[in-house]
Amino acid sequence: MNDIFDAIQKSAIRIKDAIDVKDIGYSQKENSSGETQLELDIKCDMIIEEEFSRVSCINTIASEEKEHAETLHEDGRYFIAYDPLDGSSLVDVNLSVGSIFGIYDRAFGADKMVAACYVVYGPRVEMVFAQNKTKLHLLQAGEFEFVKEICLKEKGKLNAPGGTQQNWEPYHKALVDSFFAEGYRLRYSGGMVPDLHQILLKGGGIFSYPATSDKPHGKLRRLFEVFPFAFIYEKAGGDATNGHKDLMTLDYAHVHDTSPCFFGSKYEIKKVKEVYAQNE
Incomplete structure (x- = not known):
């Protein structure tokens, strides 16, 4: 596992450099969702694959930017699913x-x-790396240094509602509004990583990306986004659900399967489950 952690750190440093200097124009290629890829998406995907190819314990990788999983080392133990640059369309702003x-x-x-x-x-x-606990590291002078363990409070103050509101179910809109009525503050950048990171570091809250009329099975991918953040939040003392089931109990059929998802402190996720149970 240490070799994997080291490879992720090396990838992150290289990706940071690529963000600082790389042309972020569109390529002529499409990703697994049929979206035209940014040159930066392709560069970051290549960086991670290069670093992982040097780690013999990694058997297979699956990237959000590739249609199928790829075997790196047949004798390896670990399978890694990754999103090379989540929210890449935000780089140009x-x-x-x-x-x-x-x-x-x-x-x-x-x-x-x-x-x-x-x-x-x-x-x-x-x-942020989670195994037995959820821990924060900061890049300083070319190296990641441990900062602290992250622990969520029972109840938070931030509300990050994803998806286009006109496509929400009425009961979901009522749920989101109820958090605002309790005094929760809106925090939504359009990037999954920074929004969930803010909730973690500020002690709690709720991030939601529900099933919508245009995305009835959710938008975010299970292997690349949903399961990793569910794991991280649970190890930090929070919870994660699709509205009806805990996210970490879900299966998958294809590497790009999606799911509605809610991540947060225990209070918020309990409230989500109560509202969704009434609307099954």
Whole structure:
């Protein structure tokens, strides 16, 4: 696992350099979702694959930018699903973006997850790595240094509602509004990594990306985004659900399967489950 952690750190440093200097224009290629890829997306994907190819314990990788998983080392133990640059469309307006990694033991699946990690590229480059606990690291002088363990409070103050409101179910809109009525503050940048990072470091709150009329199965991908953040939040003392089931109990059929998802402190997730149970 230390070799994987080191490879992620090396990737993050290289990606930070690429963000600082790389042309962010569009390429002529499309990703697995049919979206035209930024040159920066392709560069970051290549960086991570290069670093992981040097780690013999990594068997298979799956990237948000590739249609299929790829085998690196047949004798390796770990399977890693990653989003090279989540929120990359925010780079040209200089908002924070990030990389997400889900680390699985011998096969993909929430029940096989043994660690998860994400990196935030903002005013500072920070890394959150969860295995037994959720820990924050800061990039300083070319190295990541441990800062602290992250622990969520029972109840938070931030509300980050994703998805286009006109496509929400009425009961979901009522749920979001109820948090605002309790005094929660809106915090939504359009980037999953910075928004969830803010909730973690500020002690709690709720991030939601529900099923919508245009995305009935959710938008965010299970292996690359949903499972890793569910793992991270649970190790930090929070919870994660799709509205009806805990996210870490879900299965997957294809590497790009999606799911509605809610991440937060225990109070907020309990309230989500109550509202959704009434509307099954």
